[in-house]
Amino acid sequence: QVTLRESGPAQVEPKQTLRLTCSFSGFSLSTSGMSVSWIRQPPGKALEWLGRIDWDDDKNYNTSLRTRLTISKDTSRNQVVLTLTNVDPVDTATYYCARMWAAWYYFDYWGQGTLVTVSS
Amino acid sequence: QSALTQPASVSGSPGQSITISCTGTSSDVGTYNLVSWYQQHPGKAPKLMINEVTKRPSGISNRFSGSKSGNTASLTISGLQAEDEADYYCCSYTGTSTYVVFGGGTRLTVL
Numbered sequence: 156q157v158t159l160r161e162s163g164p165a166q167v168e169p170k171q172t173l174r175l176t177c178s179f180s181g182f183s184l185s186t187s188g189m190s191v192s193w194i195r196q197p198p199g200k201a202l203e204w205l206g207r208i209d210w211d212d213d214k215n216y217n218t219s220l221r222t223r224l225t226i227s228k229d230t231s232r233n234q235v236v237l238t239l240t241n242v243d244p245v246d247t248a249t250y251y252c253a254r255m256w257a258a259w260y261y262f263d264y265w266g267q268g269t270l271v272t273v274s275s
Numbered sequence: 276q277s278a279l280t281q282p283a284s285v286s287g288s289p290g291q292s293i294t295i296s297c298t299g300t301s302s303d304v305g306t307y308n309l310v311s312w313y314q315q316h317p318g319k320a321p322k323l324m325i326n327e328v329t330k331r332p333s334g335i336s337n338r339f340s341g342s343k344s345g346n347t348a349s350l351t352i353s354g355l356q357a358e359d360e361a362d363y364y365c366c367s368y369t370g371t372s373t374y375v376v377f378g379g380g381t382r383l384t385v386l
């Protein structure tokens with residue numbers, strides 16, 4: 156059974172760094188073709204893909220966040236970490252991690268999401 | 276403004292069929308058969324309904340079907356049921372540095 160779960164702070168102050176962890180089970184990020192993406196959704200708004208990390212440590216980021224976003228993985232702990240620097244209130248959103256097959260670009264399993272509010 | 280264009284809302288009565296469109300460009304929907312659709316109920320995570328334009332994952336009802344023509348992909352739901360009421364998002368790979376784009380979402384109301 157594949158599960159993913161996001162964890163991290165519920166609130167972050169502007170200009171600070173947001174760090175979220177995606178802990179997963181039921182699959183291995185060392186399996187060829189496997190990938191984990193981060194996707195966010197501001198309250199009442201649409202989904203936005205942020206970036207991904209693949210089984211071979213290849214990474215792709217949304218152009219709009221490339222200078223602030225880093226995604227890393229700890230394969231042995233089955234975790235993927237999102238780091239977003241210099242956050243702004245517009246970064247307030249529910250953040251999801253999702254499993255993705257790297258070649259097919261669809262997200263077949265999602266975490267429940269974690270709401271992060273950027274506010275002082 | 277989202278990269279893929281969806282109608283803000285659609286509605287239908289139980290038993291009817293509805294279609295949700297998703298219009299992109301030749302850089303995404305028009306070139307790649309990597310369109311997926313997600314259903315999202317309020318307060319819940321999105322759920323994959325269709326991948327690679329027409330494929331239904333295991334466990335998804337055959338009332339849900341996907342298609343594509345040119346730069347526009349479509350999701351059709353037949354035999355509408357009350358539990359289909361949700362937001363629906365399309366998604367596509369794009370052969371640009373953006374990689375993945377979502378639509379703005381469509382609110383389906385079952386009357």
